[in-house]
Structures are given as structure tokens and as C-alpha cells.
Amino acid sequence: MRHKPNRTGKIGIIRWHKFLTLLWLNYISFTPCTLLLFFLPPFCHSEHTHILSDTIKPPLLPPSPAAVKLGQEGFKKVCRTEEDSPCPFPGLASGVLEMRVKEGSKIRNLMGFAMARMQGEKTGSAGGGTVSGLRQVVFTGSGRAVTKTITCAEIMKRKVGCLHQMTKLRYKVVKEVWESNQGAASEMTVHRTVPSISILLSKDPLDPQEPGYQPPEAFSSLWEDRGGIDPATQTTFKRPFGPLPYTSLPRCKKLCLEQGDSVLPPN
């Protein structure tokens, strides 16, 4: 079998809730140690942002130990602004809908709005007619919102269909203002670089030569295309039969189930 059970969710959930309760109680009682606990989580997962900051923009960014200490020393983040950066898609019309995905954005809100604009809706009060919908939409997100951004684009591709995609990655500089809550009104500004993604989905064809282009319904041909680009790797490491049964068969989950010993409820 190709799979093995690797995690028990129930135990995980219970532990997580206990942890939250503990954290909450401690937070209320305000011991110095718990403040530390409370501020730690935001830093745990951004380890590479700090590593990156040292290499990319040395003059702007403080070394990572200082940034980690900010939370522990009673600083509070009061403001977070993303610096303006040029549009990653040159030559894009100005009226394109841009969806800025944030960490707390709800996918149903984003998709509800974007789908309505893309599919075109009846404008009853204004003209009485139907609008044919937008041709292009851009999803952008940075830091922890990157995953959500991709999910939004994937959902839209699946629902609308026949969309050409262009994906661009880059670093974005985020300015954070931290304020001391120890009485003295001291402020500290931190510049940090976070990875960001921009996905352009278009009903009209895009330039296939541009890196990051993905034609509609590309997943089955993804691997063959890759091999074809570099002849050296293709000849040495070509796997003509390996990926095909998995990538081209949409029904592979059923196949997996039949091979495994688990039971799917009858249809």
C-alpha cells in the first residue's frame, strides 16, 4: 500500500484545545512567563523570514535575535503596512480586479465576490441588462496568506474552467511598527521581507513563453512538459510510465480505495 496512517487527529485536537485554555488562563493572570508564551507563536513559523532578511537587505533589517526579543520584552505590534510594489504583470489593463488575500480573509467571501464579477451578474437597478463579466482577475497574498491565495485561484480555475494562469513569486517588504507597553512611549519600526504570490487568471490567452504560465487544465501535462524542457534530464531520468497513471486518471482516488482495505460507503 502506498499510504500509512501518520497522525491521529482526535488526540491532536484535544491537546490543542487544552493548550489554548491554558494559554488563555495564563494570559489573564499576567505572569511575565506567560506573556512570553503568548508572544512566541507568531515568531515560531517565520524563522525563514528572519534568515532571509539578513541576506537580502542587510542595512534595513535588524538581525533575527532582536526581532524575536521584541515580543518578549513587552512590545506590541500596532501597525503593519505593506510597501507598494509595482504590478508583477507588465502590460496589464488598469481595470483588472485585484483580490488582496489576507491572513484572516474568508474564502467564501473572497470567492463570492470574485466569482460574481467573473461570471457576470444581472444588474437589475442600473441597466436592466446582463454584464458579461470580467476577463481577468489577480489574486495576491503574502506571508501566511499565500496558501489561501493559491486555494482561491484553484477553486476559481475549477469553477470557471478554461482559465489561463500566470504565477509570479517575489519578496515583499512589510513595515511593522512595534510599541512598548511598559509605560514609556517608545516605538520601533521593523522592515521585514515576506514571500508573496500573485496569480493572474485570464479568460484570454497569455504569453506561453513567459515563466510561470500555466495553460487551462494543465495538471496532467505538467510533468511531461517539464521533462521536455531540459533534454539532458529527460534522457537520463525519463519515466515514461511512472507518473501517467496517477496524473491523467481523475478517478485515481477510487483506485486507491480499492487497493487499500478501507471501505467507502456505497453509492
Next chain:
Amino acid sequence: MTEPRNPGMSAIPQNNPTQTETSAQAVEMDPVEYTLRKRLPRKLPKRRNDVYVNMKTDFRAQLARCQKLLEGGGHREICVHGLGLAINRAINIALQLQASSQGALQLAANTSTVELIDDLEPEDPDEAGEPMTRTRNNSAIHIKVFYPVPQ
């Protein structure tokens, strides 16, 4: 830490048919009585220049591995793959590679959806509960990091 957020993925509409089919059983099913086991994601091609990024291995180790492939391994291009939470790390690795190459490397990112399967196993084998499976989707990224061909 990932456990509580994963049930949220089932909000994707493709999962709904499965859930409605099982709803007859789900009426008497108490979710607490089941253990959720996540299977490993489906196998994908593993060429010599494919790097699958995870969240368990140290970030610097994975970055060093990519650098070794590009510099010492003689590959003109590598593919960095990330699934779910590891998307961020995959992007970070790719952008790091590009930054440390002084612009010699280019990135071409593709996104996709990966179907994942969860097993629901009854805690108590004496109860009438039946083992079930549930399918959900997760997003993935595939970044090609390559030296552009001079034209």
C-alpha cells in the same frame, strides 16, 4: 498544530457529495468516537532534480540540498514542490536560491490541487461504527528553478 485547521478544508464543494452520501450514517455517528488518520499524499514523480519540501526537515538543510543540486549536481533546473503549509517554505527556498544567484536563476511557478484521503476508524470495534474515508483537497505549488537559456 495542523490538526484543528484541516477539517476546514472539507468546505470545498467537491467533498459535499461524499458527505451527503454518508449523512444517513452520520446521523447516529458521534464524531468523537472516530479516530482521524491522514494518509500520506499520493505519490508524485521523483526525478533526480525534484525536491519535495516538508515542514519537518530543517529549513537550511533543504535549502542547502537545492543549492547542491544546482551547483554541484550539474542540473540546469530543479523542481521544488510544496503542499499545504509547506507552500510557504517552498516559495521561500525558491526565492532564496534566486537571490543568492544574483539574478542568474529564474522561477516558474505552477499551482495545482492535490486530493488527500482521510481514514475514519471507529475507536471501539464493538460498536456498530464502520470505517469510513473522506476526501479533501489541498493546494500545492511546483516551482521550477532554472538557468534561462541564452538567446
